[in-house]
Amino acid sequence: MNALLTPEQTRLFRHNGFLKLSHPLPQETVEDLKAAVWADLNNEVEPIVRSSDGTPVRLSQIMDRNNTIFRQAATSPPVLDPLESILGPNIEIVRNRHNHATLNLASKNTDRFHRDITQWTQPLATVIFYLEETHLDNGCTQLIPGSHLLPGINYLHNIDQEPWVVDSGIVHQAVPMPMPAGGMLLIDSLVFHRIGTNHTSNTRMSMTIGYRSVDELAGVEDPKCLQARGERPYTGNDQT
Numbered sequence: 001m002n003a004l005l006t007p008e009q010t011r012l013f014r015h016n017g018f019l020k021l022s023h024p025l026p027q028e029t030v031e032d033l034k035a036a037v038w039a040d041l042n043n044e045v046e047p048i049v050r051s052s053d054g055t056p057v058r059l060s061q062i063m064d065r066n067n068t069i070f071r072q073a074a075t076s077p078p079v080l081d082p083l084e085s086i087l088g089p090n091i092e093i094v095r096n097r098h099n100h101a102t103l104n105l106a107s108k109n110t111d112r113f114h115r116d117i118t119q120w121t122q123p124l125a126t127v128i129f130y131l132e133e134t135h136l137d138n139g140c141t142q143l144i145p146g147s148h149l150l151p152g153i154n155y156l157h158n159i160d161q162e163p164w165v166v167d168s169g170i171v172h173q174a175v176p177m178p179m180p181a182g183g184m185l186l187i188d189s190l191v192f193h194r195i196g197t198n199h200t201s202n203t204r205m206s207m208t209i210g211y212r213s214v215d216e217l218a219g220v221e222d223p224k225c226l227q228a229r230g231e232r233p234y235t236g237n238d239q240t
């Protein structure tokens with residue numbers, strides 16, 4: 001399987017701020033991931049985020065769990081091959097943004113439009129792995145194409161309540177992203193996006209991971225990062 005992106009797909013990603021990856025995760029992997037999420041929730045393997053009534057809604061720190069299936073899926077060719085077209089050969093996962101699996105239960109969704117990073121000079125590529133089919137009824141992701149090119153804002157959440165965003169009328173340009181189970185959505189972390197509202201009584205399980213290119217000027221290795229592919233070259237010119 002060659003899951004590299006074509007130049008046209010790369011261009012659309014840069015232009016629109018999102019891309020539906022062409023090759024889904026194998027169905028067996030999806031089933032194994034779902035089983036792993038339920039096992040850790042049922043066995044109360046912390047850290048788990050719970051709603052105010054104690055219902056588990058999110059499994060945190062999935063890259064750091066004893067069950068390595070999450071890491072294996074997040075570093076598998078169907079996701080890293082297309083990412084390599086965007087990020088180059090040296091790719092790392094950030095452990096301290098996302099790194100979670102979410103149930104997206106019906107009444108628990110209070111999500112509003114947000115970004116995943118504040119500044120375009122600190123780029124991050126987010127991949128949302130859908131472990132169950134998602135559509136309008138169960139709250140598929142919504143995003144505003146092109147919004148990654150709008151100005152930097154010094155916070156991430158509730159962007160759609162910001163007066164200049166309200167006045168701009170762009171929230172009405174949000175589009176829903178129905179995806180099959182195993183489908184993966186790559187987004188520029190600056191694109192305005194949100195989880196839709198789940199109107200069903202079922203879960204709409206997904207996993208979210210942030211990726212970036214290895215920083216060739218970083219003087220120290222960041223313990224919050226996990227090497228996913230390639231190496232950590234240092235090309236600073238302070239050594240010559």
Ligand SMILES: O=C(O)CCC(=O)C(=O)O
Pocket residue numbers: 098102128140141142193194195196206208
């Ligand atoms: O699952 C989604 O629709 C969006 C996920 C997301 O924004 C997040 O995990 O921060």
